Amino acid sequence: MSIRFRLLLSFTSVVVISVILFVLAAYLLSVAVTGDFRSISSFYKIHLSLHPLSEEEENLFLDMKYLAKHDPAQLKNRQILEEYDYQLKMVQAMLVVRENNKILYAAPKLKDINLDAVLPPYDMYNNTIRHTMNVGSHFFSYAKFDFYFSPESDVKGSVFVLRERSPFAEMIRTLLPLLIFVFVAILLLTGFLLYRYVTRKIVHPLDQLRKSAEHIKDGDLTYELKASSRDEVGQLVQTFDQMREKLHQSVQLQLHYEDNRKQLLSNISHDLRTPITTIKGYAEGIRDGVTHTQEKLDKYVAAIHTRASDMERLVDELLFYSKLDLNKEPFSFEQVELSPFLHRIVSELSIELDNHAVEVRWDEEKQPQPLFVLADREKLKRVLMNLLDNALKYMNQQPKQLTIGIKRLEDQVMVVLKDNGPGIHPDSLPYIFERFYREEASRSPSVRGSGLGLAIARQIIEGHGGEIWANSEPGKGTTICFTLKNFVDRR
Ligand SMILES: Nc1ncnc2c1ncn2[C@@H]1O[C@H](COP(=O)(O)OP(=O)(O)OP(=O)(O)O)[C@@H](O)[C@H]1O
Ligand SMILES: [Mg+2]
Structure with a gap:
């Protein structure tokens, strides 16, 4: 069963249960308000069929209807009418009897009402015998029966059994189907919106996940x-x-x-x-x-x-x-004082540097304390040899100058080797640390090399946790910089 279907099912059950609970609550509420079980038990019957009277009232009404049909003269007898009215009063209803357009009898409670004006007209066919009517702020439901007092004399008679109802209750009752409809509509709408929301927030992302997984499965x-x-x-x-x-x-x-x-x-x-x-x-x-x-x-x-x-x-x-x-290739790191170390390597190469007529300059700031780095002596020497070898190999104009600088950074030391050689073309610059990379110009047979010198230098410097990079301006020279971790004795 898909999550979508489960969600639909759960929302539908929530809606159905809510409707049932709502109907039950409305039923119990009306019982609580009216306290009348019998009228409540026929609640729907009364109101769906617009039955205006309760069972007792209806019985009394039928009695009078019978009388009107078989012995209408009785309905002129005030004593009988008062008796019926009394019985009706017991069940909160009222009696009105009309002869032609004259009110023959009206329950005392109705004395302030101009009944002539509000009572429905005579209808020989008794088409509408149950209805409601508004009299000022009063609201009545009634049952009526029209008859002839004596067919020969054509005296028309009407008997009414009225019951006053609360207009508010009546309004609620009238609006009840609409209210239920609105309530159910709101419930359905809320359910639908919730379903959409949850679908968008859960089912849709899950769908996307599945799609992505399928793409991955297919190698995309x-x-x-x-x-x-x-x-x-x-x-x-x-x-x-x-x-x-x-x-x-x-x-x-x-x-x-x-x-x-x-x-x-x-x-x-x-x-x-x-x-x-x-x-x-x-x-x-x-x-x-x-x-x-x-x-x-x-x-x-x-x-x-x-x-x-x-x-x-x-x-x-x-x-x-x-x-x-x-x-x-294992690294054996040790504490190395950088400046003397560099000087020693350069002096080892002094004959070669002299042979190539290279002038070496040192660019060192005065340090308050000796600068130590953590390095593998052998490998660091190899880096410097490779860089110096390049400088010697590629410098071709006079005078040949090589500047070696040491700079202290925050927690690193930077070594800078600057030559005034031919420089490197900007297109080649990003690749010179790649293995086997040699600029076209360097590929002449007179300049030997495998293109591994700088690649090895980079591997070693990165193995030290440092970085190596180059700046160059064709025709002016090349600067190679690398950093090493500054060794601070914390003992
Ligand atoms: N100081 C420099 N001046 C000009 N070009 C340089 C300089 N250093 C490196 N290059 C360029 O970078 C390329 C790569 O240098 P690298 O040291 O890796 O290789 P190589 O010197 O050609 O060969 P190897 O060092 O293996 O003998 C060189 O071929 C050269 O073109
Ligand atoms: Mg080289």
Whole structure:
């Protein structure tokens, strides 16, 4: 059974039960108000058939009707009339007898009323014998019977049994069907609106959830859900959509990894193939006797050695990179005082820097206390070597300047390496930290490299919990910055 159907069922039962309770309450209320069980027991009969009199009154009325039919003269006998009126009075009714247009007898209570004007006219066929009438602020229900006192003399007679009723009660009674209708209509409308509301708030979101789940089942993870409320159902929809989003992201990531893997394989094959082809070429040259002089042979052997070293370096770098990528390369962090550490690395490279005529400048603020970072010495050295190697490799104009800066940030330290080399084209800048990425200009055979240097640097810096980025202006130079966590001794 669907929730929609259950809701419909529950609302219908609420409406039906409410109607039953309402009828019961109305019944009990009228019993409580009138205190009259008998009239209540015939409540509907009386009012649906517009029966104006109670049973006793009706009996007395029938008596008089019988008399009017068989012995109308009796209805002129005041004593008999008073007797009937007395009996009627006992049951809260009143008697009126009319002869032609003259009131022959009227109950004393009616003496202030101009009955001539208000009583219905004579009707020989007695078409309407039960009705109501308004007299000023009084409201009466009555039963009437028209007859001839003596057919020969054509004297018309009418007998009325009247009962005064409360106009309010009468109005209520008249309006009762309408009231019940309005009440039921309100109940139905409320039920319908509630049903719509609950359907919109629960069933509709559940439908959406089902649709989304079906899309996911079919492999479409882009079907977005929007929570329309903040209630439990809304939260469920939101959480479900977050789950879909996460799933989507992870699938995208998997696809991205897959792409990367393919790219990596093609890059490796390409980068290994080139030196192998060259080595093969040189080896063939030697085999074919091209190297007839010792000098040429030495040149060929040296070239083979260089290419083989390139390949070895590439394989080493690749191995190291993949270890970092797979988190298989353990980091051994220790407290390192940054400034002396950097100075030592630069001095280790001083011969090479001098050979390339690179002028090194230091840009360090005076620190009140030595700046310590938490770092893996070996790996941090590798980062710096890679960055310095790039600066040396790519700087091509004179004078070659390299500025190394150390800046203290809030709880980090930033190292800045600025060169005045050729710079990097803005289109390439976002990709230089990707593995195997080399700018077109760097792909010339004179500039060797695998495109792994910055990728390794990024892996290591991120492994330290820091960040690495580059700014560059073509023709002016490149700035590489990275951050490391400032080590604060809290002992
Ligand atoms: N200081 C720099 N000046 C100009 N271009 C640079 C600089 N540093 C990096 N690049 C550009 O970024 C690319 C990627 O650098 P990366 O160090 O990762 O690779 P590589 O130097 O080409 O090779 P490898 O470092 O593996 O020997 C380089 O090919 C080069 O185009
Ligand atoms: Mg490099």
